[in-house]
Amino acid sequence: xxxxxxxxxxxxxxxxxxxxxxxxxxxxxxxxxxxxxxxxxxxxxxxxxxxxxxxxxxxxxxxxxxxxxxxxxxxxxxxxxxxxxxxxxxxxxxxxxxxxxxxxxxxxxxxxxxxxxxxxxxxxxxxxxxxxxxxxxxxxxxxxxxxxxxxxxxxxxxxxxxxxxxxxxxxxxxxxxxxxxxxxxxxxxxxxxxxxxxxxxxxxxxxxxxxxxxxxxxxxxxxxxxxxxxxxxxxxxxxxxxxxxxxxxxxxxxxxxxxxxxxxxxxxxxxxxxxxxxxxxxxxxxxxxxxxxxxxxxxxxxxxxxxxxxxxxxxxxxxxxxxxxxxxxxxxxxxxxxxxxxxxxxxxxxxxxxxxxxxxxxxxxxxxxxxxxxxxxxxxxxxxxxxxxxxxxxxxxxxxxxxxxxxxxxxxxxxxxxxxxxxxxxxxxxxxxxxxxxxxxxxxxxxxxxxxxxxxxxxxxxxxxxxxxxxxxxxxxxxxxxxxxxxxxxxxxxxxxxxxxxxxxxxxxxxxxxxxxxxxxxxxxxxxxxxxxxxxxxxxxxxxxxxxxxxxxxxxxxxxxxxxxxxxxxxxxxxxxxxxxxxxxxxxxxxxxxxxxxxxxxxxxxxxxxxxxxxxxxxxxxxxxxxxxxxxxxxxxxxxxxxxxxxxxxxxxxxxxxxxxxxxxxxxxxxxxxxxxxxxxx
Amino acid sequence: xxxxxxxxxxxxxxxxxxxxxxxxxxxxxxxxxxxxxxxxxxxxxxxxxxxxxxxxxxxxxxxxxxxxxxxxxxxxxxxxxxxxxxxxxxxxxxxxxxxxx
Numbered sequence: 001x002x003x004x005x006x007x008x009x010x011x012x013x014x015x016x017x018x019x020x021x022x023x024x025x026x027x028x029x030x031x032x033x034x035x036x037x038x039x040x041x042x043x044x045x046x047x048x049x050x051x052x053x054x055x056x057x058x059x060x061x062x063x064x065x066x067x068x069x070x071x072x073x074x075x076x077x078x079x080x081x082x083x084x085x086x087x088x089x090x091x092x093x094x095x096x097x098x099x100x101x102x103x104x105x106x107x108x109x110x111x112x113x114x115x116x117x118x119x120x121x122x123x124x125x126x127x128x129x130x131x132x133x134x135x136x137x138x139x140x141x142x143x144x145x146x147x148x149x150x151x152x153x154x155x156x157x158x159x160x161x162x163x164x165x166x167x168x169x170x171x172x173x174x175x176x177x178x179x180x181x182x183x184x185x186x187x188x189x190x191x192x193x194x195x196x197x198x199x200x201x202x203x204x205x206x207x208x209x210x211x212x213x214x215x216x217x218x219x220x221x222x223x224x225x226x227x228x229x230x231x232x233x234x235x236x237x238x239x240x241x242x243x244x245x246x247x248x249x250x251x252x253x254x255x256x257x258x259x260x261x262x263x264x265x266x267x268x269x270x271x272x273x274x275x276x277x278x279x280x281x282x283x284x285x286x287x288x289x290x291x292x293x294x295x296x297x298x299x300x301x302x303x304x305x306x307x308x309x310x311x312x313x314x315x316x317x318x319x320x321x322x323x324x325x326x327x328x329x330x331x332x333x334x335x336x337x338x339x340x341x342x343x344x345x346x347x348x349x350x351x352x353x354x355x356x357x358x359x360x361x362x363x364x365x366x367x368x369x370x371x372x373x374x375x376x377x378x379x380x381x382x383x384x385x386x387x388x389x390x391x392x393x394x395x396x397x398x399x400x401x402x403x404x405x406x407x408x409x410x411x412x413x414x415x416x417x418x419x420x421x422x423x424x425x426x427x428x429x430x431x432x433x434x435x436x437x438x439x440x441x442x443x444x445x446x447x448x449x450x451x452x453x454x455x456x457x458x459x460x461x462x463x464x465x466x467x468x469x470x471x472x473x474x475x476x477x478x479x480x481x482x483x484x485x486x487x488x489x490x491x492x493x494x495x496x497x498x499x500x501x502x503x504x505x506x507x508x509x510x511x512x513x514x515x516x517x518x519x520x521x522x523x524x525x526x527x528x529x530x531x532x533x534x535x536x537x538x539x540x541x542x543x544x545x546x547x548x549x550x551x552x553x554x555x556x557x558x559x560x561x562x563x564x565x566x567x568x569x570x571x572x573x574x575x576x577x578x579x580x581x582x583x584x585x586x587x588x589x590x591x592x593x594x595x596x597x598x599x600x601x602x603x604x605x606x607x608x609x610x611x612x613x614x615x616x617x618x619x620x621x622x623x624x625x626x627x628x629x630x631x632x633x634x635x636x637x638x639x640x641x642x643x644x645x646x647x648x649x650x651x652x653x654x655x656x657x658x659x660x661x662x663x664x665x666x667x668x669x670x671x672x673x674x675x676x677x678x679x680x681x682x
Numbered sequence: 683x684x685x686x687x688x689x690x691x692x693x694x695x696x697x698x699x700x701x702x703x704x705x706x707x708x709x710x711x712x713x714x715x716x717x718x719x720x721x722x723x724x725x726x727x728x729x730x731x732x733x734x735x736x737x738x739x740x741x742x743x744x745x746x747x748x749x750x751x752x753x754x755x756x757x758x759x760x761x762x763x764x765x766x767x768x769x770x771x772x773x774x775x776x777x778x779x780x781x782x783x
Contacts, residue, residue: 218781225768631781
C-alpha cells in the first residue's frame with residue numbers, strides 16, 4: 001500500500017525556503033562574480049567578413065569566441081615564441097603597430113598556435129607606408145577589360161597602389177581586433193606584465209592572463225551561397241536568420257539649375273556637365289575609414305567648388321547645367337556610380353546618358369607635390385576636344401599637367417560612365433603614375449597624412465577659421481575646378497575672375513564632429529566614411545551622407561518662410577515646387593542676438609539610392625557590378641581574464657561533487673530543526 | 683509494461699505487431715522489439731510461442747542492422763560532402779551552420 005502524506009512537513013518547508021534564499025542570493029551575486037573575473041574591453045573595433053563572387057575576405061571567430069594566452073608582439077623573439085617555442089598555445093597576439101604588415105599576418109594565418117590578433121593602433125612605430133588595399137583597386141569593374149584597352153587592364157601599364165599589401169582581401173580564420181583607446185591598451189599591457197612575462201627565459205606559470213574575442217560571422221563562402229541561404233531561411237524557417245546584407249547607402253547630387261525630380265529619363269533641352277567625387281573609404285577594420293587624402297580631399301574640394309560657383313551661376317548662368325555628384329561605395333567596386341549609370345540607362349533617373357555632355361572627376365587631390373595637378377584621361381576614347389584648363393588655371397598657383405598619352409585612367413567613377421558611353425571627361429589628381437597616398441584605404445589616412453597642422457596656441461574656435469596650408473592648396477584646386485566647369489558649361493571667360501574658392505571651408509574635416517552633432521550623430525572623433533548597411537541607428541542614411549546633403553543645402557539653397565508643417569508638405573503651398581526642390585527644416589545659426597530659430601530651407605539637393613544593381617537584378621555572381629555584401633553577426637565583444645589550467649577546474653568539480661555527496665548523505669543531521677509530526681493519512 | 687504478467691499469446695502478438703510496424707520506415711520499433719523481447723526469446727526456458735518470438739526478434743535485428751548501415755553511410759557522406767555540393771547541399775539541409783562553408 002502506498003503512503004500518502006497530507007502536505008509538506010514544516011521542516012521540509014524551512015529547508016525549501018533556505019534553498020530559495022541561497023539561490024536568490026546567488027542570483028544577485030553571480031553578476032558581480034562575472035565582473036570579478038572578466039574585464040570587458042569596450043573600445044575595440046573588429047574586422048568583419050565580406051564576400052564577393054568567389055571568395056570570403058575578412059576575419060572569423062568561433063561561435064563561442066576564441067581564447068588565447070596574451071602575448072605582446074614587440075620583437076622578433078616574441079614572434080618565435082608565439083609561433084614555435086611558447087609552451088601555452090594558442091596565443092592571443094597583442095600586436096604593436098610596427099608588426100602589422102603582410103609578412104607577419106600571413107605567418108600568423110598559417111600557424112595553428114594563434115587564436116587571434118589585437119592590433120594596437122597608434123602612430124608610434126608606424127611604418128613609412130601601409131595600405132591594406134590591393135595594388136590595383138577595382139581592377140575588374142573598371143572600364144579596362146579584355147575587350148576595351150586590354151593592354152591597359154589589370155594595371156599592366158601603371159600600378160596605382162604599389163604599396164598595397166592586400167591584407168583587406170585576405171581571409172583570416174581568427175578574429176582580428178583593433179585597440180584604439182590608449183587607456184584600455186594600458187590595462188591589457190598591465191595584465192600581460194603582471195602574469196605573462198617570461199622571467200629569465202623560463203616560461204611563465206599559471207594563472208596567466210588570457211583574452212577572448214567574439215566576432216562570429218554568419219556569412220561564408222561567397223555571395224551567391226550567402227544570398228541563397230538567406231533566401232532559404234526567409235522562405236522556410238520560422239525564425240529566419242539573415243546571413244548577409246548588401247552594402248548600401250545614398251549618393252548625393254545637386255545641380256546649378258534645378259532638375260525635375262519626378263520626370264525620369266531624358267530631360268529635354270538639358271546638356272549637363274557632371275562634376276563628381278567619391279564619398280566613401282574603407283580600411284581593414286569595420287566602419288573605420290578616416291580616408292583624408294583618399295576621400296575627404298575630394299569632398300571638400302567639390303564642396304568648395306560648388307560654393308565658388310553658386311553666385312556666378314545665379315548672375316550669369318552658363319548655357320549648360322552643371323550636375324554635382326558625390327558617389328557612395330566606390331571603394332567596393334563602384335557601388336554608387338554603377339547604380340547611377342544603371343538608372344540612367346533604364347531611364348530611371350532625372351537625366352540620361354544623352355543629356356551628359358562631359359564629366360570632370362576629382363580624385364585624390366590633397367598631396368600635391370609642388371604646383372602640379374594631373375589631368376588624367378582615357379587613351380582609348382580620348383576626344384580631341386577636352387576640358388579647357390589653361391584659361392582656368394591662369395593666375396593660380398598651380399600647373400595642370402597631362403600624363404603620358406598611353407596611361408590609363410586611375411580608378412575613378414568616370415570609368416563606370418565610360419563602360420557604357422564614350423563621354424569625354426577627365427580625372428584630376430595629385431599623382432602622375434601611382435598614388436601619392438602612402439596610406440591608401442587604411443586607418444592611418446587621417447589629417448596628419450594630409451599635413452593639416454595648426455599653430456599650437458589656437459583654441460578650437462580659432463582653428464575652425466584658420467587657413468592651413470592644406471586648406472589653401474585645396475582651395476586652389478577648387479578654384480581651378482570651378483572655373484573649368486564654368487568654361488565647360490559654356491560660360492563666358494570674362495566671369496572667371498569672380499570664381500574663387502574659400503579656404504575656410506576646410507573646417508569640414510577637422511571639426512565636422514561639432515557640426516554633425518547638430519544632425520543627430522552621437523559619435524565623437526573624426527567622421528568615418530565606410531559605406532555601411534541600410535537601416536542604421538540614427539535613420540536610414542549614413543551620417544556623413546546626411547552631413548554632405550545638409551552642407552550642400554546650406555551652400556546652394558535659399559531660405560523660405562514656410563512653417564514646419566508646410567516645410568514637410570510643400571506641395572500644399574503653391575509657390576513651392578516639390579519636384580524641383582527639396583525642403584529641409586533646419587535650426588538656424590546660434591549667435592549673440594539669435595537663439596537659432598529653426599526655419600525651412602529649400603535646395604535642389606537630392607539623395608539617390610546607392611546599392612549595387614546586381615542585388616536588384618538578383619544576379620549575385622555578376623562580373624559587371626559590385627557584389628560585395630557584408631556578413632551579419634550576433635555579438636562582437638572582447639574581454640580579458642586570468643586563466644587557470646584545466647586541472648584546477650577538474651579539481652574544483654570533483655571537490656564540489658564530494659561536498660554535495662557528503663551534505664546529502666548527512667542531510668538529516670545538517671538540516672534538522674524542531675521536529676513536528678506531520679499530519680499524514682495512511 | 684511488465685512482460686511477466688502477460689500470457690504468452692499476447693507476448694507473441696506484441697512482438698509480431700512491433701515487427702510488422704517496423705516496416706513502415708520505423709526502425710526504432712525493431713530496436714524496441716529486439717531489446718524488449720531478447721530475454722523472452724533467448725534466455726527464458728522454452729515455451730510454445732517462443733520459436734516464433736525468436737524469429738521475429740531475429741528478423742527485427744536484421745532489419746535494424748540494415749537501417750543502421752544505410753543511415754550511417756548516408757550521414758557520413760552528407761556530413762563530409764555537404765559543403766562541396768553547394769546548392770544541392772543547401773536544398774537538402776534543414777539547418778545550415780552559420781559562418782562555415
